[in-house]
Amino acid sequence: MNELIGALPILLHAFVTTLELTFLAALTSLVVGIIAAAMRVSPVPPLRWAVSVYVRFVRNTPLTIVFFITVFGLPQVGINFSFFAFALLALTLYTGTFVAETLRAGIQAIPIGQIEAARATGLTFIQVLRYVVLPQALRSVVPPLASVFIALFKNTSIASAFGVAEAIGTMTNMVNVHSTIVLWVMGATAIIYIAFALLFGRAFAWLERKALIVR
Amino acid sequence: MTGADSHLFDAPGPRAVRRTIIGSGVAAVFAVALIVYVLMELSAKGQLSAAKWSPFLKYDLIKFLLHGLAYTAGAAVVSLGLALVLGIALGVGRLTRTAIIRMPCVAIVELGRGLPVLLSMLFLFLAFPLAFHIDLPAFWTVVLALVLYNGAVIAEIVRAGVLTLPKGQREAAFAIGLTGTQTMRLVLLPQALRIMLPSLISQLVVLIKDSALGFIVGYQELTAQAQSAALLFNNPLQTYVVVGVVYILVNSVLSEASTYLGERQKRTLSQKVVTAGDAVTIESR
Structure with a gap:
């Protein structure tokens, strides 16, 4: 028990890394996803093709393989980042595809009248997206985006296999050192994960109510 | 669009x-x-040299990687079957009015959805032997972790499937004198499961991708085999690119199948709405 009390602060500290990775990757993949979704519905065919290739390839690859290719591939072309940055990049590439597909579904669900009205007032394609389509699409996809980001939160655990000392990596190290408190440490880690997952679920439910468009 | x-x-x-x-x-x-x-x-950097790429033409390595693919498929398919059983049980359990059944189901679903698959896998791998003095075979370590997560996801799909059915279905079943259990088993579930088919196939893609974590607990699936091969031939980048392509091919086919079924279902369902008054047409479909 004393060992567990000693271990807990280290574990909580490791969750800070997990949360950092989650929030940064959520932000970057949101940016990537918005740009990709905009390209996917653009009038320029090559942009649409580029995004559908990106989405098809990365979405159908296990995140582990995306990590492996990032970690082993980029140094070969002269790009050397820290493990944390590589993890951020791999998570962004992977999660970006899910954000893009979710947003595209949201764009498709927008009433045609909205788009027609926007274009009738003389807005250009980019203005239509920026002022009319995307604000509505983003609001309508809050629930599926919540699932994407909660999955991202859990996916950060895979970074532990690539040298990032986030929650799972730290837990595994601790378990290897203090074999007497394996169950306690793993149980504590599990509880913290579930607590955060539930908390994020609540936060997104609140956001959904705030963002809801009553038609 | x-x-x-x-x-x-x-x-x-x-x-x-x-x-x-x-x-x-x-x-x-x-x-x-x-x-x-x-x-x-x-x-x-010598990454395009024949020495790095030619191993993939050797029969032994191809066989070695195919062994991994078979293990990946095995874990994914068995997990899907078990997750379906667990998912239906939990999904129906969440819909019952008896709190004593509903609460544990809600708890298990939240547990399954909140835990990273990797953590469940490590738990079965490290803590299970300590707690019960049994070493779980690698296959079951992978499968059980996948079943917990995907069972919870499928439970939510089942619940959503049952809830989106027209209210008249349940009312009609009660009206002809079926009990609550019979209504669920004979009327609601069969229809919900049919609507679910596309989601189940896309869940298989998720399972195939997540089974790649098996390399951490020593299950010889495709990624684990790739890791061993990459060590042997000293060509990690090449191996993971080749294996990535294999995953993309398999999962693309499954994703396409899921989309196709989904589209087809949308068509038949919209036809159903048009002919909703005509009971004979619905029956014959």
């Missing part, structure tokens, strides 16, 4: 077409330049 059927823009006129072609040409030049640069860098 891509291409000419989009409401977001008109069919491009001659000027827009010209601009698109010029812009694409410029972008293509940059893209080709980038690819050439990457290839030159890779070549300078």
